[in-house]
Amino acid sequence: MTFVAKPRVHHPKLPVNDLGLTRRDYEGPVSTLCAGCGHDSVSAAIVQACAELSLPPHKFAKISGIGCSSKTPSYFLSKSHGFNSVHGRMPSVATGANLANRELYCIGISGDGDTASIGLGQFAHIVRRRINMLYVVDNNGTYGLTKGQFSATNDKGSTSKKGQPNLYEPIDVVSLALQLGASFVARSFSGDKRQLVPLIKAGLMHKGFAFIDVISPCVAFNNHNGSTKSYDYVRGHSEAVMASDFFLPQDEITVDYDPGTSEEVRMPDGSMLRLHKLDDGFDVHDRVRALNYVQTHHSRGEVLTGLLYVDPNASDCHEILDTVQRPLNELDVAELCPGNDALQGINESFR
Amino acid sequence: MKATNIFDPNYFHKVVDCQWACPAHTPVPEYIRLIAQERYTEAYMLNWDSNVFPGILGRTCDRPCEPACRRVRTEEKPVAICRLKRVAADNKGEIDAYLPKVPTRKNGKKVALIGGGPASLAVARDLLPHGYEVHLFEKDPGGGGMMRSQIPAFRLPIEVLEEEVDRILDMGVITHFNHEITSMKSFLEAEDFDAVFVGTGAPRGRDLELPGRTEADAHVSIGIDWLSSVAFGHTTKIEGKVIVMGGGNTAMDCCRTAKRLGAESVTVVVRSAFEVMKASDWEKEDAMAEGIPIINNRPPKEFVHENGRLKGILFECVEPVEEDGRLKYVPSGEPDVFMEADHVLMAIGQENHCPWIERDLGIEFDKWDCPVLDEDTLQSSNPKIFFGGDSALGPENIIWASAHAHKAAISIHLYCQGRDLKADRPPEGVNLISQKMGVHEWSYDSAHDPAERYLVPHVELKKALSNIKTEVELGFDQALGAKEAQRCLNCDVQTVFTEKLCIECDACVDICPMDCITFTENTEEEALRIRLTAPAANLEQDLYVSEELGTGRVMVKDEDVCVHCGLCAERCPTNAWDMQKSVFHIPQLGSYAE
Numbered sequence A: 001m002t003f004v005a006k007p008r009v010h011h012p013k014l015p016v017n018d019l020g021l022t023r024r025d026y027e028g029p030v031s032t033l034c035a036g037c038g039h040d041s042v043s044a045a046i047v048q049a050c051a052e053l054s055l056p057p058h059k060f061a062k063i064s065g066i067g068c069s070s071k072t073p074s075y076f077l078s079k080s081h082g083f084n085s086v087h088g089r090m091p092s093v094a095t096g097a098n099l100a101n102r103e104l105y106c107i108g109i110s111g112d113g114d115t116a117s118i119g120l121g122q123f124a125h126i127v128r129r130r131i132n133m134l135y136v137v138d139n140n141g142t143y144g145l146t147k148g149q150f151s152a153t154n155d156k157g158s159t160s161k162k163g164q165p166n167l168y169e170p171i172d173v174v175s176l177a178l179q180l181g182a183s184f185v186a187r188s189f190s191g192d193k194r195q196l197v198p199l200i201k202a203g204l205m206h207k208g209f210a211f212i213d214v215i216s217p218c219v220a221f222n223n224h225n226g227s228t229k230s231y232d233y234v235r236g237h238s239e240a241v242m243a244s245d246f247f248l249p250q251d252e253i254t255v256d257y258d259p260g261t262s263e264e265v266r267m268p269d270g271s272m273l274r275l276h277k278l279d280d281g282f283d284v285h286d287r288v289r290a291l292n293y294v295q296t297h298h299s300r301g302e303v304l305t306g307l308l309y310v311d312p313n314a315s316d317c318h319e320i321l322d323t324v325q326r327p328l329n330e331l332d333v334a335e336l337c338p339g340n341d342a343l344q345g346i347n348e349s350f351r
Numbered sequence B: 001m002k003a004t005n006i007f008d009p010n011y012f013h014k015v016v017d018c019q020w021a022c023p024a025h026t027p028v029p030e031y032i033r034l035i036a037q038e039r040y041t042e043a044y045m046l047n048w049d050s051n052v053f054p055g056i057l058g059r060t061c062d063r064p065c066e067p068a069c070r071r072v073r074t075e076e077k078p079v080a081i082c083r084l085k086r087v088a089a090d091n092k093g094e095i096d097a098y099l100p101k102v103p104t105r106k107n108g109k110k111v112a113l114i115g116g117g118p119a120s121l122a123v124a125r126d127l128l129p130h131g132y133e134v135h136l137f138e139k140d141p142g143g144g145g146m147m148r149s150q151i152p153a154f155r156l157p158i159e160v161l162e163e164e165v166d167r168i169l170d171m172g173v174i175t176h177f178n179h180e181i182t183s184m185k186s187f188l189e190a191e192d193f194d195a196v197f198v199g200t201g202a203p204r205g206r207d208l209e210l211p212g213r214t215e216a217d218a219h220v221s222i223g224i225d226w227l228s229s230v231a232f233g234h235t236t237k238i239e240g241k242v243i244v245m246g247g248g249n250t251a252m253d254c255c256r257t258a259k260r261l262g263a264e265s266v267t268v269v270v271r272s273a274f275e276v277m278k279a280s281d282w283e284k285e286d287a288m289a290e291g292i293p294i295i296n297n298r299p300p301k302e303f304v305h306e307n308g309r310l311k312g313i314l315f316e317c318v319e320p321v322e323e324d325g326r327l328k329y330v331p332s333g334e335p336d337v338f339m340e341a342d343h344v345l346m347a348i349g350q351e352n353h354c355p356w357i358e359r360d361l362g363i364e365f366d367k368w369d370c371p372v373l374d375e376d377t378l379q380s381s382n383p384k385i386f387f388g389g390d391s392a393l394g395p396e397n398i399i400w401a402s403a404h405a406h407k408a409a410i411s412i413h414l415y416c417q418g419r420d421l422k423a424d425r426p427p428e429g430v431n432l433i434s435q436k437m438g439v440h441e442w443s444y445d446s447a448h449d450p451a452e453r454y455l456v457p458h459v460e461l462k463k464a465l466s467n468i469k470t471e472v473e474l475g476f477d478q479a480l481g482a483k484e485a486q487r488c489l490n491c492d493v494q495t496v497f498t499e500k501l502c503i504e505c506d507a508c509v510d511i512c513p514m515d516c517i518t519f520t521e522n523t524e525e526e527a528l529r530i531r532l533t534a535p536a537a538n539l540e541q542d543l544y545v546s547e548e549l550g551t552g553r554v555m556v557k558d559e560d561v562c563v564h565c566g567l568c569a570e571r572c573p574t575n576a577w578d579m580q581k582s583v584f585h586i587p588q589l590g591s592y593a594e
Helices: A038-052 A068-075 A090-100 A112-116 A120-129 A173-179 A193-205 A231-237 A287-299 A317-321 A340-349 B009-015 B017-021 B028-036 B040-051 B054-060 B070-074 B081-091 B118-130 B158-169 B184-190 B223-231 B249-260 B281-289 B398-416 B461-466 B478-486 B507-511 B525-531
Strands: A060-064 A081-084 A105-111 A133-139 A184-189 A209-215 A238-240 A242-247 A262-266 A272-277 A303-310 B110-114 B133-137 B174-176 B195-198 B220-222 B241-245 B265-269 B300-306 B309-315 B318-323 B326-331 B337-340 B343-346 B385-387 B429-434 B436-438 B493-497 B517-520 B543-545 B554-558 B577-585
Touching (some): A038 A068, A038 A193, A038 A209, A038 B507, A060 A068, A060 A090, A068 A081, A068 A105, A068 A112, A068 A133, A090 A105, A090 A120, A090 A133, A090 A317, A105 A112, A112 A133, A120 A173, A173 A184, A173 A209, A193 A303, A287 A303, B009 B017, B009 B429, B009 B577, B017 B028, B028 B478, B040 B054, B040 B081, B040 B398, B054 B081, B054 B158, B110 B118, B118 B133, B118 B158, B223 B249, B241 B249, B241 B309, B309 B343, B507 B517, B517 B525, B525 B543
Parallel strands (some): A060 A105, A105 A133, A184 A209, A238 A303, B110 B133, B195 B385, B220 B343, B241 B265, B241 B343
Antiparallel strands (some): A184 A303, B300 B309, B318 B326, B429 B577, B517 B554, B543 B554
């Protein structure tokens, strides 16, 4: 824990975005997680992404469950809406929030326990329902808050800090998300902001359910030689399929790759995700092959990172349910409560 | 870039901008911390050790440290370093026990100091504890040199001056006051000194050759001579309208003194623009606050007189034009301006003047009439003669005299002991001491204080102007001093990085409030500076580059705007970052363990 508050003083040339805000305006109070926790880097990446996109902080709903990961929404976007919910139940609350106010950018922060253990059922269904949100898993393979037991994403054979091997097969949340119909699936590493920040930006702008599994080492309990989620292991075994750069509609496109290896993915708001293939055998629009690819690499002990699947024309829950176009809080009494005649009409239609 | 060698004493010294800018390299952050701890005596002694005249300098220093202060770059206004020095001096306790012991048995060597100003006094202080017999020759009746004769009492009370001058004289200087040396040749022949130190300052005020100057001579005074005659009580009033010509600190002292001595009106007229005036900003502000107008861009043309009786001065009107980054002055087209004056004080600069040193003594002089000296030793071309202060390198400030004196004292010592003046000098050095006291506990106040600079209270204007001996600045009291001390960023508590401990988790990058830290691929400095989290545009500030890390990247820290808050070390899980206090060893004669 850190007791020293981060001072407000900032670099004299700190850039100001279109809203007149600096990156520092998107921060929260100083983190109380262990020093060196990967989760803090994920928070910093979210801060950077939101600041660079010039998104208004008050237009965010950040929702989390329980765990180290789920504490982190306190540490970014302090001027936004937030809900620290029940363990494993973040998807329910996020679903409610998104249905009530479709104009908020919804960020769900969860951990490997919150998503793959107690919350596995809820996770499966929010993916199915295609809630328009960015769902981030801070995945460290361990239960840090309860002092380092293996979590459900911990690889079989990797060991605890004391050297005990894990006897169970891991749940791969990326494979689950692909299988259950997520329209944007990525994996990244907390120690690689160059990759993570564009993915967060694209995930925020994606219409539909965007999922990023971030390997985020636990320095206190799972950053040792027997771990497959340590800084060293991930750096030594990760393989990026894509390099991605995210551009706003007004941005000058600055990255130029060789033709044939790069692809542009337009976002609904006109922004653009430029993907640069690092691996020839990969197609970012082929869900089945992506699943296969992820599993193959996993069986070799490799961590596949980058954008793994995207469907730029996906639909979201609001479209599927044909809901009202405006947030519920903008509807007046007459719209919300159309009266007895309307009710009778509905009842009649079921007879 | 090559990895930074932090054991080079200059590397971290440069990070302590104030100490680096101070000619005497006073350990500023350390004494400010002592003031914050109400340890005024220790703070005073730390100052006394390096700059010799803390009470005097706390009121009169030109403060090269303040424009250098990192706070100028992070938030605009520097820490009031100079006035904090005064807080230490004003509140110190008994210091005798801390003073160096002077042996009663002398070492048999005799050293002469010519001139009784700050340079000579500081040399005396350094030499006396080593058993030298020190003789000081001064033309005036008391010690202090220009500190006594040129700095008015409303800026520097006589008690403060005498306390610090006498402290040195009382260490056993053999004084020869009212003793002007008029011939170096006969001095050297008559006396048998092992070494001679010349610290006679820059005693000649410049004059202007203009029409009417000679005829009006009775109504024109040279600024520093006039101030000196006021200081010694020979001049007690000035009447009528006074014009002060010149834009330096002497001009400011002249106009404020004239105002107190009863002038009907006082006006400062400067040939150049306001922004480029030599006077320190605060001296200009103080003069203007006393209702003295400063008129710029007016070079004088003629002293207008009637049969030798001064009527005033005719000024040309010019305007500054920037050409190749320098200001040039062209006629503005306005007609010449006549300004009435009964008395003119000329404060347009001063220079070295050594007509009493014959030019056949083996002491070479350059074309500006300055002695040719070895920069490192301050030895002249006559090996037993050394120079320091203004007489060495031209007009500077008191703090330079202290710095020169330490250098010269080492040289004189080595010379008298028959040792090599360069090879045997004590080396510079640096010690790094961890400030970690426990989990989240640092031995310094690491939190950043966003407070703005506190203003030094002044005495009421009417009271100030009524008596030339009333000190204008009241100084910070202890409470205000403690607040101002909190503004110091503790730049001497360094961020020290240990490569082999780093796991590249980015915690330091994420927490740094000033975006100083980047992990990136190494390359040439120019490219590296652009690639950082926040581009490092200030080329005067170094980059701290680590050895290659596990991922093949390096850690690069831009020292420019680091506020030394210690959050990088606080958030580092492996102690790869540590906050370590740098203590620099600035060579002084006391550095010898003799």
